[in-house]
Amino acid sequence: MTWQLKMVELGSSLVTYSVLTLLTVMLANWFYKRRQKVLLIEQIPGPKALPILGNALEVNVEPRDLFQVISGGSYIWSQITPLMRVWAGPFPLIQLFKCSVVEGLDVTSNIGKLRLSACARAMPLGILNTKFFQRVVGGLGIVGGVLRVWLGVRPMVLISLPNQVEVILSSNKHLDKSRDYTFLHPWLGTGLLTSTGSKWHSRRKMLTPAFHFKILEDFLEVFNSQSTKMVEKLAKKADGQRFDIFPYITLCTLDVICETAMGVNIKAQDNSDSDYVKAVYRIGALVQQRQARPWLQSDLLYRLIGSSKEHDACLKILHGFSYGTIRSRRIEFQKEKTNKLAKHMDDEIIGKKRRLAFLDLLLEYSEEGRGLSDEDIREEVDTFMFEGHDTTAAAINWSLYLLGCHPEIQARVHEELDMIFSSPDQPVTMAELREMKLTENCIKEALRLFSSVPFLARELQEEAVIDNYRIPEGTTVMVVTYRLHRDPDQFPDPERFDPDRFLPENVSKRHPYAYVPFSAGPRNCIGQKFALMEEKILLSSILRKYRAESCTRREDLRLLGELILRPENGNTVKLFPRV
Ligand code: HEM
Numbered sequence: 343m344t345w346q347l348k349m350v351e352l353g354s355s356l357v358t359y360s361v362l363t364l365l366t367v368m369l370a371n372w373f374y375k376r377r378q379k380v381l382l383i384e385q386i387p388g389p390k391a392l393p394i395l396g397n398a399l400e401v402n403v404e405p406r407d408l409f410q411v412i413s414g415g416s417y418i419w420s421q422i423t424p425l426m427r428v429w430a431g432p433f434p435l436i437q438l439f440k441c442s443v444v445e446g447l448d449v450t451s452n453i454g455k456l457r458l459s460a461c462a463r464a465m466p467l468g469i470l471n472t473k474f475f476q477r478v479v480g481g482l483g484i485v486g487g488v489l490r491v492w493l494g495v496r497p498m499v500l501i502s503l504p505n506q507v508e509v510i511l512s513s514n515k516h517l518d519k520s521r522d523y524t525f526l527h528p529w530l531g532t533g534l535l536t537s538t539g540s541k542w543h544s545r546r547k548m549l550t551p552a553f554h555f556k557i558l559e560d561f562l563e564v565f566n567s568q569s570t571k572m573v574e575k576l577a578k579k580a581d582g583q584r585f586d587i588f589p590y591i592t593l594c595t596l597d598v599i600c601e602t603a604m605g606v607n608i609k610a611q612d613n614s615d616s617d618y619v620k621a622v623y624r625i626g627a628l629v630q631q632r633q634a635r636p637w638l639q640s641d642l643l644y645r646l647i648g649s650s651k652e653h654d655a656c657l658k659i660l661h662g663f664s665y666g667t668i669r670s671r672r673i674e675f676q677k678e679k680t681n682k683l684a685k686h687m688d689d690e691i692i693g694k695k696r697r698l699a700f701l702d703l704l705l706e707y708s709e710e711g712r713g714l715s716d717e718d719i720r721e722e723v724d725t726f727m728f729e730g731h732d733t734t735a736a737a738i739n740w741s742l743y744l745l746g747c748h749p750e751i752q753a754r755v756h757e758e759l760d761m762i763f764s765s766p767d768q769p770v771t772m773a774e775l776r777e778m779k780l781t782e783n784c785i786k787e788a789l790r791l792f793s794s795v796p797f798l799a800r801e802l803q804e805e806a807v808i809d810n811y812r813i814p815e816g817t818t819v820m821v822v823t824y825r826l827h828r829d830p831d832q833f834p835d836p837e838r839f840d841p842d843r844f845l846p847e848n849v850s851k852r853h854p855y856a857y858v859p860f861s862a863g864p865r866n867c868i869g870q871k872f873a874l875m876e877e878k879i880l881l882s883s884i885l886r887k888y889r890a891e892s893c894t895r896r897e898d899l900r901l902l903g904e905l906i907l908r909p910e911n912g913n914t915v916k917l918f919p920r921v
Contacts, residue, residue, distance in 0.1 A: 379814040383497045386811050388490030396492025494636060498818045499808075502825035504832060504853035506808045510800055510819055511855060511863040517542065520799035520818040525632045525639075526728070528657055529625055531717065533725035534868065542865075548712065549722065549868060552703045558872055559772055560698065561602050565876050566769040568597045569883035571611050576884065580919050584893050586912035587742065589614070591880065592735040596622065598876060599734075603726040604667045605699030621659040626732065628653045630904040664720045664727075668701065672716075675705045700726055726869070732906045733794040734873050738880050739913045741788040744839045745885070746892030746915050751841060752885070755781055756920070759886050766886040766920075770879045778878050781885075783841035785877050789859035791839065793823045796907040798861055823858060824907070832856035837896075891916040 391397050491498045501507055510516050518538045530536055534545050551557075572594040579585050596610040596619065610619045628649055632638045638648040698706075701723055708714035745752040758780045768774075798821045806813045813819060828836040832852050833843060842848065860867035867873070884890070893914040900910035 379497070379816070382812050382814050383490060383492075383499075383817065386490040386499060386813075388492075391492040394495065396494050396496070496818065498820055499813050500820045500822050501808065502822040503809075503829065504826065504855040507821050507826055507858065507862075508853075508855040509806055509808050510821065511798075511858065511861060511865075513806075514864055515804055516800045516802055516806060516819070517865055518801050518803055520801045520820070522633050522799055522818075525629045528653070529629070529660060530725050530728055531721035533721035535725050535729055545722070546864075546868070548707060552700055553868055553872060555871060557698070557703075558875060561872070561875070562769075562771065562879075564598055564601045565879040566883075568594050568601070568611070569880045570767070571597075572880065573883050573887055575611060576888065576917060577919075580888050580917040582916050582918050584914050584916055587890075587915050587917070588735070588739050588908070588912040591738050591742075591913075592732070593619070594880060595731040595735040595738070595876070599727055599731040601699070602872075603700045603723050603730065604664070605671060605701055606667055617659050618663050621656040622727065622731075625653065625656040625660065626728075626905055628656065660724065661720065664723055665716065668705075668716050668719055668723070671699075671701055672705055675702065675709070679709070729867075730869055730872070734876050734880075736792075736794040736906050736908050737785060737789055737873070738877050739908070740792040740794075741785045741877070741881050742884065742890055742915065743892050743894075743909065743913050744788050744791065745784060746890040747896060748839055749891075751784065751839070752889065755784060755885055756889070759882055763886060770882065775875060775878055778882060780841060781878055781882055782874065783844040785874065785881065786844045786857075786859075787839055787841045790827045790833065790843070790857060791837075792901075792907055793827065793859040794906050795859070795861075796824050796903045797822055798858075821858070824903075827857060827859075829856060887920060888917045889920055891918070 389397055489500060491500065501510065519536060523536050526536055532538075532541060534542065534549060537545060572590055575590055576587070579587075579590075590611075593610045593614055597608065600606055600608045600610070608616065608618060610616065613619070632644065632648065638644050644650050644653075701719065704714060704719045704722060708719060745755060758778065762774050762777045800819050802813060802815050802817050802819060804815050806819065827833065830836050833856070855862055858866075860870040860873075893916060894909065894911070902908050902910040
């Protein structure tokens with residue numbers, strides 16, 4: 343018996359020993375890999391990072407200051423070297439940007455010292471006037487030319503030079519979105535914006551034809567009718583008094599996207615108090631809040647101390663609306679299919695062709711047996727709702743803002759529009775769209791200075807080499823479009839609003855990745871043609887009737903870089919009827 347007991351004891355201690363050895367080996371392996379990664383990340387200059395916390399204290403600012411933290415912080419370091427590494431806790435984040443010299447900078451080496459006096463001189467540039475800036479400059483004192491950020495234990499690398507951005511955006515390997523997008527999952531699921539791998543590939547292939555210009559042409563009617571309504575609403579405001587035009591434009595773009603994506607006119611311009619409209623706005627703010635506050639990122643903590651109840655209430659309204667629309671369109675779709683021939687003939691006789699919303703196309707794909715469930719369709723429709731209205735609203739507002747600051751350029755746009763249109767109420771067709779060259783260049787230049795989407799982030803699935811820095815797998819790389827678009831080599835005198843930068847002869851001189859408001863490469867914006875058409879129609883419909891004056895000076899602008907980049911205090915303008 344005793345020898346048997348001994349055998350059992352030996353056996354169990356052998357098991358314990360093996361398990362412990364295995365755990366030790368796994369742990370050692372993890373530490374070794376982690377160490378390798380940290381060593382690589384630490385090659386990239388950046389501010390000193392605390393253990394565990396990394397640079398989390400520097401980035402723990404109000405959401406409204408976060409944009410300045412990233413673009414402003416990157417700016418300081420960019421004076422010294424073009425690549426910046428920041429540790430977001432234990433995670434590094436790297437930013438690539440342009441090396442340029444600011445008067446007063448004391449660059450003692452590639453990793454130089456930034457004197458307070460230099461910072462004080464840099465502040466009037468209007469980019470750096472933030473708490474973060476002062477904290478970094480005052481607290482860290484010496485900064486390397488390149489900024490890497492550790493968000494806790496998470497490394498981030500910020501990039502903003504065209505050749506560096508090309509490495510990430512042109513690649514077929516670096517297609518995965520960073521974990522910051524996961525907070526959109528409850529609303530958007532894994533639709534085109536948030537999905538990865540084979541799901542993203544097959545969806546992208548399926549959805550690309552839905553943005554063919556023949557289909558977009560059908561949407562002209564929606565763009566025209568909704569912009570007419572917006573201009574009517576603005577008539578009451580066109581008395582030379584100051585007002586915030588931002589909500590007028592946003593509600594119009596919301597109406598446009600609802601009608602084009604789901605085929606439903608929610609009349610947001612008439613009823614901005616509807617539950618759906620309110621939920622769309624509120625959920626965007628809640629997602630942003632969560633992204634900016636590390637302690638709200640765990641689901642459990644979000645439930646305990648976050649706004650999860652409000653978040654869920656918004657979701658219920660949003661999903662309820664989308665599913666309701668999908669169900670009723672599906673029933674209609676089935677009926678129509680049965681009566682297809684008769685209906686087709688009716689339409690032919692009265693010369694009318696039914697316009698299809700994106701949802702109808704998805705239903706068609708689903709009926710063709712392409713494996714799209716109602717949930718799959720809902721994900722895509724909600725993605726269009728999310729990506730397709732705030733982005734365009736911001737772009738139109740920024741264009742109008744800049745034209746309102748530059749009356750001489752606005753006068754040229756008025757001249758162009760007067761040449762193209764015989765009356766201010768004439769609906770826009772493809773022919774007029776093609777002719778609005780200066781208007782389009784103004785929109786492009788506004789998107790350069792104030793890109794609706796101010797940052798893009800990818801999580802590397804394999805190592806990337808940027809400017810001889812090896813950036814390990816698992817690192818978040820963030821493209822800071824705001825800085826990229828201010829590269830003086832690509833855009834001389836970068837702060838100047840100059841639509842002629844987009845004349846073909848000037849565009850051809852630039853690096854293909856110098857300008858990426860719609861991202862670039864395989865994961866670029868699928869809706870960019872739609873967006874430009876809509877922007878041209880909405881902006882021109884305002885400018886055909888009114889002259890705009892902006893009430894905020896460029897130097898007084900406060901930027902709010904949340905999911906979308908917008909002016910913190912709205913877009914206050916004065917409108918005057920054109921005679
Ligand atoms: C001025 C307007 C717009 C701007 C500046 C813009 C910008 C962008 C950017 C920068 C991305 C890449 C995002 C990332 O990588 O994180 C993107 C992706 C996307 N956009 Fe847009 N967008 C605009 C309008 C639209 C519209 C009107 C729609 C739909 C109707 C749309 C649908 C999408 C979708 C579905 C994606 C994901 C594409 C993919 O990952 O394959 N966007 N957009």
